Amino acid sequence: MTVTGERFEVETPQGGGISACPACIAAPSAERLAAMAAPADARIMLSLPEAHCAVCISTVERAVAALPGVRSARLNLTLKRLSVEADPQITAADLIPAINDVGYEAHELDPGLLSTTETERQGRDLLMRLGVAFFSMMNVMLLSVAVWSGAEGATRDLFHWISGAIAIPTVIFSGQPFFKSAWRSLKAGRLGMDVPISLALILATSISLYETIRSGHHAYFDAAVMLAFFLLLGRYLDHRTRAIARSAAQELAALEVPRALVVEAGAEILKPIAEVAAGDLVLVRPGGRMPVDGVVVSGASEIDRSLLTGESLPVPAAEGSVVSAGEVNLTGPLTLRVTAAGKDSSLHRMADLVAVAEAAKTRYTSLAERAASWYSPLVHILSFSAFGFWMWKTGGDLRYAINISAAVLIITCPCALGLAVPAVVTAASGQLFRRGLLIKHGTALERMAEVDCVVFDKTGTLTLGTPEPANLSDHPDAAIEVALALASASSHPLARALAEGGRARGLRPARVEDIREVPGYGIEGRWKGRRVRLGRAEWCGTKGVAETATYLSTGEGTPRAFTFVDRLRPGAAELVAALRRSERQVVLLSGDTPAVVGALALRLGIEDWSAQVLPAEKAARVNDLKDAGRKVLMVGDGLNDTAALAAAHVSISPATALDAARVASDIVLLGRDMAPIADALRISQQARRRIVENFGISASYNVIAVPLALAGHATPLAAALAMSLSSITVSLNALRLK
């Protein structure tokens, strides 16, 4: 059901007219409640991560359009998003099976969260200014070639006038982003990179206009528009990288459509979380995530808390148990009395912690900021001292002195500097995105390059949080076949893992009859006339073992224990090995029991590990490491990692992590495989090297060109050459990134 942006209006009796039965209005029927929740028109967004080709487009669009009630469907292959317009009664749940049938995975997206309009508008605005600057640069350049190759007298003046007529409006229009930001930084009393840029643009244009009126030799119209073009290009690249990261991050957030099934007057209504209040009754089906904090009022089940506490073992829940938002209900339906919803829920309170840490991260000064902080004063001093020197030398020739200082401003060429960082960051984040890493924060790559210590969480990070059977070979096939039959009937993670493990050994389920699931305990059935049970130790009449296990009682002999180990995330072992090879410190901090954590640490060869670590202790450990001078990379996924993720120098969380953890981290790992993290460390170091190289390249151009300009030998041709050459070398250097 798509209910976004729609308000659920409660009609007042006055508004409903006079009724013979006031109670009918006071207590609307279940149908009416459901009808009120329905939106006027359905606009459904689905994410199709596997769509990649022309056939995908026509298959998916045809399959969806064939459904009754669908008006139009269009697949955007760039964003891998399908947008559907349909009659109001159509919901995403109607479309997803149809898409699955033609072989594609589809996830519902919350269109309300995908409001990229503001970013999109900014991007289009920049692109428009870039287009105008490109048009004028090409035309002015053509005219300038004639002047450079020796046009004289009236022809030169004519060409200068035409160039001016094109360049002046362009500079006014395309230069606006720089003028605005320069004005902002001047008002704040700082000299940003945009101040010398704006000054160069204005000075170059006005001196050229003046020279043209006086029919002088040199006009810098071409330099002014070229400057505007290259700088806008850098700005646009920067903007695009951020927009892509932001839209992907929003997509991740939109994947979890926050809704709750509220039980109201005997009917179940799907409501957005924002409209659930404390005191409401909420139904959570097996497999669903708790949308709110609450107390169980009816039902029995087991809940998976691994995302919140790091425990890998499910916890039983029955009437009276307290549950918090984010936990996953495993076996039976639960009805909760809401104690806190939305902004008040424990999940949301974590956001405060994150906000504090975010503020700390913006204090990091990037390489570009450091470069700008010495670059802009230097440029101004050079330009003004050239002006002063030539005023003195020529005995007060204002026109000549201004000409020289404008040439200095143009030739110091901030355009290479403006491209140096965005080009590298764009290339690097493109590389990482292809490997399945999403860079959310602008300076994350630079911080990543400094990392010398990596802290891992266990459940959900190094392990997938899904168990796999460990001791199947200790049991006879007959027992496994019975267990397989029972396990196939349940959606409990242990049962599913057991069923999968049994089938992988080529076994077939035994004939077990009357199978039923007892929520919170296990599965029961009849096999060869005997009652068989698969589930909790006490229920099967035995004592539990230390490891994660499920028990099978067949009515003869002692019940058997099937033990499980947590499945390692693919690439985890290789990553840890690679980190140890590169002599980075590796630490494992987990909220799980010592037995489980120790076994994993041994398996991966991590010497420094701690178990049963509380969330606050994790953050404290990270801070201790930071105080010891280490640059910490934190990799974690749960709510218990959120504070540590935020405290670390740079942080990564997998896409399966809880929303709060993803928000707190700088980089999101989109795939299941962990190996790209090693790539990210390598690429970030390379990117940092490229950025420094690029600064070096533009500095060396300046070392050659600035003395020329100071001496008064800089011609518009020299300025144009220096500018384009340095911009091109810088961009090419960025593209060398692999």
Add this chain to the structure above:
Amino acid sequence: MEILGILIPVSLFLGFIGLVAFIWAMKNRQFDDPQGDANRILTKEWDDRPKP
């Protein structure tokens, strides 16, 4: 050199057409799905008649 009086306006005019075309394309959201459009041209659907 009189030819300049014709050629310069002509070249500017042509460049201007390019600029207007670019702005039109951007306002019409032609750059929203570059990958999809590149692939859509390969499908045989709607080859015989336009999509209604």
